[in-house]
Amino acid sequence: xxxxxxxxxxxxxxxxxxxxxxxxxxxxxxxxxxxxxxxxxxxxxxxxxxxxxxxxxxxxxxxxxxxxxxxxxxxxxxxxxxxxxxxxxxxxxxxxxxxxxxxxxxxxxxxxxxxxxxxxxxxxxxxxxxxxxxxxxxxxxxxxxxxxxxxxxxxxxxxxxxxxxxxxxxxxxxxxxxxxxxxxxxxxxxxxxxxxxxxxxxxxxxxxxxxxxxxxxxxxxxxxxxxxxxxxxxxxxxxxxxxxxxxxxxxxxxxxxxxxxxxxxxxxxxxxxxxxxxxxxxxx
Numbered sequence: 075x076x077x078x079x080x081x082x083x084x085x086x087x088x089x090x091x092x093x094x095x096x097x098x099x100x101x102x103x104x105x106x107x108x109x110x111x112x113x114x115x116x117x118x119x120x121x122x123x124x125x126x127x128x129x130x131x132x133x134x135x136x137x138x139x140x141x142x143x144x145x146x147x148x149x150x151x152x153x154x155x156x157x158x159x160x161x162x163x164x165x166x167x168x169x170x171x172x173x174x175x176x177x178x179x180x181x182x183x184x185x186x187x188x189x190x191x192x193x194x195x196x197x198x199x200x201x202x203x204x205x206x207x208x209x210x211x212x213x214x215x216x217x218x219x220x221x222x223x224x225x226x227x228x229x230x231x232x233x234x235x236x237x238x239x240x241x242x243x244x245x246x247x248x249x250x251x252x253x254x255x256x257x258x259x260x261x262x263x264x265x266x267x268x269x270x271x272x273x274x275x276x277x278x279x280x281x282x283x284x285x286x287x288x289x290x291x292x293x294x295x296x297x298x299x300x301x302x303x304x305x306x307x308x309x310x311x312x313x314x315x316x317x318x319x320x321x322x323x324x325x326x327x328x329x330x331x332x333x334x335x336x337x338x339x340x341x342x343x344x345x346x347x348x349x350x351x352x353x354x355x356x357x358x
Contacts, residue, residue: 099126099168099186106168107185107259108249110137115257116185117148122260127153129183130161137183158182165249174248189247193263195273198236202307203280209234209356210282210309214270214323216344217245217314223254224345225312230258232356238265238273238309271326277309278328286311286327287351288319289341293331310351315344 103126107116114137116122127134127149134153138146156164165184169176202208211229216222222245229237239245246255246264267273274284283305311327313319324330333347342350 099164103186103188104172105187105189105247105252106165106172106174106249107187107252108180109253109256110181110183111256112252112259113137113183113185114141114145115260116187116252117145119260121190122187125152125185125187127183127185128156128161128164129153129181130158131155133161133182136181169249172248175250177250180253184249190259190264192246192266193236195265195267198238198263198265199276199280202236202277202282205235205307207306208236208282208308210236210238210277210307211348211352212238212270212274212284212309212311213245214311214319215240215314215317216312217242219248219251220254221315221343221345222246223251223258225348226255226258226262226264228345228349228352230255230261232352234262234352234356236263236265238267238270240267240270271322274309274311274323274326278326280307282307282309284309284311284327284329285355286313286319286324286330287332287347288313288324288330289332290318291330291332308355310348310355312344312348312351315341 103124107113107125113127116125117127127137129137134149134155138149161182161184162179165179166176168186202210209229209232211225211234213222213225216225216239222239226237226246245251245266246259252259278284285308287310311319311323313323319327319330333342333350335341
């Protein structure tokens, strides 16, 4: 007689997950967070009240590694353990149902959660007015998730208070954005406005030094007025890689500067240009 094979305790869970209707997740959540660093920061954010962690035993163990008891208890109370294959399949189905492109889940773990609403415009303007200093980034039609997420991560590194974008697009949402932002979504206030030119005019009226970066300007960042870049409240405005700053935004900007090239290539990826500008202005 052959030996009785031991039953893997995950088999029942895996079978249930294979038969699972993902509507139990997709009906209650509308966003996915991927990347261990991003998931950890989201769990540490007390405003993330509603979430579920889905991963393998190894993935969840790695997520908990080195974290506090309270953190690990929060994970344990809100997780589903599945096989690697099922984790990937569930993530794929959720991405399709939520309108996201799917790529393999990194770290064998991901989070489903509720999309965080943008910070109210009126509240942001009030805070900017009352603060002794403010660091603001405005993005004019920067819709590429890779660039936008990289900018947000750098903005968090330099202590930027607000990242402002138009109401169009899905800035800050989805697994690709969250993974690249590496937790910055939990720390930088994202403000969506219906009219970026109007918002910039309002900032200027409140004493904020608004500076647009464009390769078509002759004034280099190094030659810019010290009064402009050394102001306690500065807003840097960047445009998309293909079109740059729109005419509507250019018309309302009191100051426009460029990054001087020392080589044959005269332009930079917008996320790189943003990082260099923040280092030169916000790091002081």
